[in-house]
Amino acid sequence: NAGVMQNPRHLVRRRGQEARLRCSPVKGHSHVYWYRQLPEEGLKFMVYLQKENIIDESGMPKERFSAEFPKEGPSILRIQQVVRGDSAAYFCASSLQEGNTEAFFGQGTRLTVV
C-alpha cells in the first residue's frame, strides 16, 4: 500500500480557509476512493472516481466539498471554507479495477482546523 501517496500528511487550516488534499494512486490504477475518519470512528466512504469521472459521490457533504481525478495528475479532494467539524483524517485508496477487493490505502492526510 506504500504505492498510494497522499500529501500533505498533516494540514492545518484556519476556519474559512480552503484545504486541498492530494492523492497519487498506485501507478496504473485508474480507480480512486476517498474516505474520512472522524475521531473515534471508522472510515466513512465519501466518493469514488475514475479518470475524469465521478462515479459515486453519495458520501460527500452537499456543500463545500468537491473531488476530481483529472486525466493527468493526482486526485484532489477540496474543502472550501473549512469548519472545525472538518478536522479528520482523510484516506485515499486506489485499485486497478473497480471494487475494493484489491484496493490499496494511502497513509492519509490529517486535517486540523483551528
Next chain:
Amino acid sequence: AQSVTQLGSHVSVSEGALVLLRCNYSSSVPPYLFWYVQYPNQGLQLLLKYTSAATLVKGINGFEAEFKKSETSFHLTKPSAHMSDAAEYFCAVSESGAGSYQLTFGKGTKLSVIP
C-alpha cells in the same frame, strides 16, 4: 444498507496469548468482508478478505478469520500475540458485485499486547 459492529473498542492480551477480535455485520446482499490493520499515523493495510470462496480465510502475519453466515460474524483470530500486533483493527463489509467498491467500516478495535 450495510453495517458493521465491532465488539470492544479496546482489547488487551498478553504476549503469546490468543487474539480474538469480534466483528458482526449486517448486509441485505451477499457480502465481501475485510479486516484492516492501522498502525499509529499510518494508512490501512489489508490483513485478509472474504469474497465468497473458502469460509476460513488466512491472512498476513498469522491472522485468520472465519465467515459464519448463520451468525453474521467474521471474527479475527491469531493463536499467539506478538508485541508488533499492537495496532487498531478495522472490520469492513461491502456488497459483492456492482457495489463492491464501497466499504462500510466498523469503529475499530485497539489491540494492546502486554509483555
